[in-house]
Amino acid sequence: MAKICVIGTGYVGLVTGTCFSDMGHMVTCLDINEERIEQLKNGIMPIYEPGLKQIVDQNVEAGRLSFTTSYKDALTDAEFAFIAVGTPSNVDGEADMQYVRMAVTSIAENLDHPIIIVNKSTVPVGTGDWVTEVIFDLNGKQKPAFCVVSNPEFLREGSAVSDFMNPDRVVLGSTNPDAAQKVADLYQALRSPIMITDLRTAEMIKYASNAFLATRISYINEIANICDSLGADVREVARGMGMDKRIGHTFLDAGLGWGGSCFPKDVKALFFMAATRGAHPQLLQAVMDINQNQRIRAVAKLESALGSLKGKRIGVLGLSFKPNTDDTRDAPALDIIRMLLEKDAEVQAFDPQAMAASKAEIPQLILCQNPYEAAKGCEALLLATEWNEFKSLDFNKIKANMKGNVVFDGRNVWDGWELRKLGFTYIGVGVPDPID
Secondary structure, eight states, X not given: OOEEEEEOOSXXXXXXXXXXXXXXXXXXXXXXXXHHHHHHHTTOOSSOOTTHHHXXXXXXXXXXXXXESOHHHHHTTOSEEEEOOOOOBOTXXXXXXXXXXXXXXXXXXXOOSOEEEEEOSOOOTTHHHHHHHHHHHHHOTTSOOEEEEEOOOOOOTTSHHHHHHSOSOEEEEOSOHHHHHHHHHHHGGGOOOEEEEOHHHHHHHHHHHHHHHHHHHHHHHHHHHHHHHHTOOHHHHHHHHHTSTTTOSTTOOXXXXXXXXXXXXXXXXXXXXXXXXXXXXXXXXXXXXXXXXXXXXXXXXXXXHHSOOTTOEEEEEOOSSSTTOOOOTTOHHHHHHHHHHHTTOEEEEEOSSOHHHHHHHOTTOEEOSSHHHHHTTOSEEEEOSOOGGGTTOOHHHHHHHOSSOEEEETTSOSOHHHHHHTTOEEEOSSOOOOOO
């Protein structure tokens, strides 16, 4: 059993701290947001993540998990300090390190015993060295010994608890092998492969992994656009591709593109790091361009089907960037809604979890109580996020509620042939018109 401090209670920090406590460690989660810590102390989750609340409640009750705003309290006798704060993108794509710097500075100011500082946040390559320099600059070498270990996260929103407990691999980087091994020991119970390398390589593995997954999605979307032109079915193309063991099936679902808190900022940050050091990241630029183009194409398809968007009412199903989360950061749905509103359309929508956040970003958005209300009076209905409850709708009821008959399946989950038989004009992504 180890004593762990986790700084940051967002998706990464809260899941990391909670799961470590569930593995038997003593964990204190720290955040400078007093309201968030107060909510957590009262059992109120600041994020929607399936299964998380139950594990938080269990470990708080067991006395293994606690929450505080005090660095002094959180770091007292802690053997490990995990930094899990946000690193959002600046305008030029560079990672904003202000929250990491605040965390590192606060650790240095309260450091009174040897500790291992673990970078869990997604940080630019070279941050591990930078953290060491910051602490030395603030406190000097006479202060208690510390080591820095990079431990990038690979959690998917919507399945983060499962991903933590069943990782494909644990990546650790450090200039101190003993420190890296001590962090590795925290994960031994998970029985997953553990890779120990140097600091910069560990940091790069995170960016390279996310950029590769984003590239797969943009690639299949580019193929989908070609399928649109040639009359092929991208779903079958992806299935055929995936049967090749060298390729596989994952991240080959054509749709409206990727979003969320990780892929957009990580691809931008990697592009920025490469460009500022004289590399030429043409592929990364194309990956970002294709992703943005998917949203523009969606609006163009709706405009083509309706003749004009001015004064037309469009229903949207799904607002979060993916199912099983309330996260709307860089969500394709919200980008598309903004473009529809710019063309003087009216938009009404339903999402199981993300409506409050979406309304805060787009006040003109009309919120509905269920999918059928979202379809009511609409000339077109767009599926933007593939929540399970949208996959088996009563389309006779949908048709009765709608004013028009255009259905845009932005995630290719509905049966275009069946919808056409019901009298809908079906639009997919890289899916040809059903043939009688």
